Structures are given as structure tokens and as C-alpha cells.
Amino acid sequence: MAELTNDSVPAARGADAEPPPAGESLIAVARDIATLAGQLTLRWFGQRDLGVTWKPDGTEVTEADRAAERRAREEITQRFPHDAIFGEEEGGVIRRDGRTWIIDPIDGTRGFVRGVPLYATLLALVDEHGPLVGVIDLPAMGLTLAAGRGAGCWLGDHSCSVSERTALDGAVVNTSSFETFDSEQFEALRAAGAMMRTWGDAYGYFLVATGHAEAMIDPICEVWDLAPMPVIIAEAGGIFTDMSGRPDYRNRNGIATNGALHSAVIDAMHPTSGAADG
Structure with missing residues (x-):
């Protein structure tokens, strides 16, 4: 199998670029x-x-x-x-x-x-x-x-379009496995009132894009798991980034949200650098 590096996988260009649409x-x-x-x-x-x-x-x-x-x-x-x-x-x-x-x-x-x-x-x-x-x-x-x-x-x-919920309290947050979270991350999301579910893998992203869930978190995955998600989530009106907030599917982790909750979810996944709130 080919070895993937950040230099070998194309990423989205800067915000000032206007790439051609898909036919x-x-x-x-x-x-x-x-x-x-x-x-x-x-x-x-x-x-x-x-x-x-x-x-x-x-x-x-x-x-x-x-x-x-x-x-x-x-x-x-x-x-x-x-x-x-x-x-x-x-x-x-x-x-x-x-x-x-x-x-x-x-x-x-x-x-x-x-x-x-x-x-x-x-x-x-x-x-x-x-x-x-x-x-x-x-x-x-x-x-x-x-x-x-x-x-x-x-x-x-x-x-399809993402949900309009603006608070983590009551939001459905999916992941493939809680084993990939540390205790602080899980507790930060739970304390914010998020409804944590393991309707994960691609189905979690499907739920976000169709407005049936507010977020999908993948702390550990692979490029082929994430490659379709940036365009799917963006075209549904949401946001896809890696765990650090960079719009890049190459880094073997990902967060997809309805957009309104993106900062709150990222903060919850980095509880020592910010508190999760709605």
C-alpha cells in the first residue's frame, strides 16, 4: 500500500481561490x-x-x-x-x-x-x-x-442541509468509538449537554449532512474514511475540519458539524485550552 504523507495528498487551496465546480x-x-x-x-x-x-x-x-x-x-x-x-x-x-x-x-x-x-x-x-x-x-x-x-x-x-441548532445542549454528537476519547474530552461534551451516540463511521457524517445530528467526531481514522466528507458537509452547509480546526482531511482525524457548533465542539475536544459552551 502506498505511504501517505501530507506532501502526497492534495488539500483545498486558500479561501481566495475559486476552484471549478463539479458537473x-x-x-x-x-x-x-x-x-x-x-x-x-x-x-x-x-x-x-x-x-x-x-x-x-x-x-x-x-x-x-x-x-x-x-x-x-x-x-x-x-x-x-x-x-x-x-x-x-x-x-x-x-x-x-x-x-x-x-x-x-x-x-x-x-x-x-x-x-x-x-x-x-x-x-x-x-x-x-x-x-x-x-x-x-x-x-x-x-x-x-x-x-x-x-x-x-x-x-x-x-x-440536504445541516440542522440549525445553535447550542451543544441537546445536540446529537456522534463518534465511531468512545475508546478514542480521553476522559476530559468526553466529560466536556457531556457537561455541555451533548447527547453522545455511537452512530459513527460514515453514517455519523451522513446524519450531520442530512440534518439529523449536529456533529460527528473521528479522533482516529484514515484518509479514505474522510476524503468524501469535506465536500459533502460543506455543500450541506456545515463545516469539516481536523481536530485542530484546519480544513484538511489528510490528518487522519476529523470533525464535522452543522457549522454553528463547530467552535464549541473543537473547544470540547481541547478542554484545557477552552471550555465548551453553546
Whole structure:
């Protein structure tokens, strides 16, 4: 697998830049590719014996992960032969100039192998300006969320937007696992009145973008887990940054919010430098 560094992954340019928007046809193709790969995973979903193996980093992988990524790669290569591809299972190259497709065939494999229907197939297209297109496909739920730079965020034919809640008190805050929090972070969020839930992985971001949750926090993850999220959250009217507040998906951690609560959530994740309030 290719080694990722901050120098090898394109990031969004400064606020003064005006990168070109994503075309509707490109978004549609990305959605189709993610859906095709996601539908393939249903052949294995719910089976008791998936032949799970373990990667060196301790995460699980199945034949479904590999098959779904292979299907996505085939579709991308056929339609966009000059674009680069980087995937969780087969690696690849992320170009500094030009376009790269980033694939996470099953985001939430741990839940997938246990029959939890909240797993996702993720697909992102990044160019020299940063994230261009992002897709969250939820195969077991029959839902696909897609967004393109300057083109909005869409669930089917419905435009999506984040919630309008302005206080952490009563806000739904998702994460993939509380094990990645230290006690001060968790207590700061709880003291502010946040409703902490583990509807995590990509489904947590899906809930933020569709207005059903106010925040998703990922203290530890990978580039392929996050690559679709900046454009999805931004086009839904929210904010995506890393844990330090930088608008960069490359740093293997992320926070997505409805925007109004972003500073409060970041403060809660750094309780010694600021107090969380609504």
C-alpha cells in the first residue's frame, strides 16, 4: 500500500481561490460507481462465515471489501482511464496534480461482519484544488448521499442541509468509538449537554449532512474514511475540519458539524485550552 504523507495528498487551496465546480454528470457517475460497489457487498452481508482476516493494523477485512474495491476500480478505469486511484485494500497513488479517486469499499467493516446495517461504501474524487466529489452509499439501507463542489448535497432528488441548532445542549454528537476519547474530552461534551451516540463511521457524517445530528467526531481514522466528507458537509452547509480546526482531511482525524457548533465542539475536544459552551 502506498505511504501517505501530507506532501502526497492534495488539500483545498486558500479561501481566495475559486476552484471549478463539479458537473452534474460527474457527480452522477460517482454515485453510480459507489452504488454498484456497495450493492456487491450485499452478497456477503448477513452471512455468518465471512472468512474474516486481520490486517497488520488490527482491523478486519473480508472478501466483500476486496470485491467491492475491485468493482469500483474497474468502473473508474473504464470511464476515466487517465485518473489515478487510491483504495484502502489495494493502495495506489494519489496525485498532487490531476485527479485521484479514493475508495473505501466498506467503511465500518467491524459492524458489517456483525450484521450491522450502518456500514457504507465511500468514494471521493479529489483534484489539485481538494475534494471535488464525495459519495456515501449505505447499501443495506438503500440510501446514497452525493455532493459535488459548488453543486450541493443530494439524497436522491432531495437537497440536504445541516440542522440549525445553535447550542451543544441537546445536540446529537456522534463518534465511531468512545475508546478514542480521553476522559476530559468526553466529560466536556457531556457537561455541555451533548447527547453522545455511537452512530459513527460514515453514517455519523451522513446524519450531520442530512440534518439529523449536529456533529460527528473521528479522533482516529484514515484518509479514505474522510476524503468524501469535506465536500459533502460543506455543500450541506456545515463545516469539516481536523481536530485542530484546519480544513484538511489528510490528518487522519476529523470533525464535522452543522457549522454553528463547530467552535464549541473543537473547544470540547481541547478542554484545557477552552471550555465548551453553546
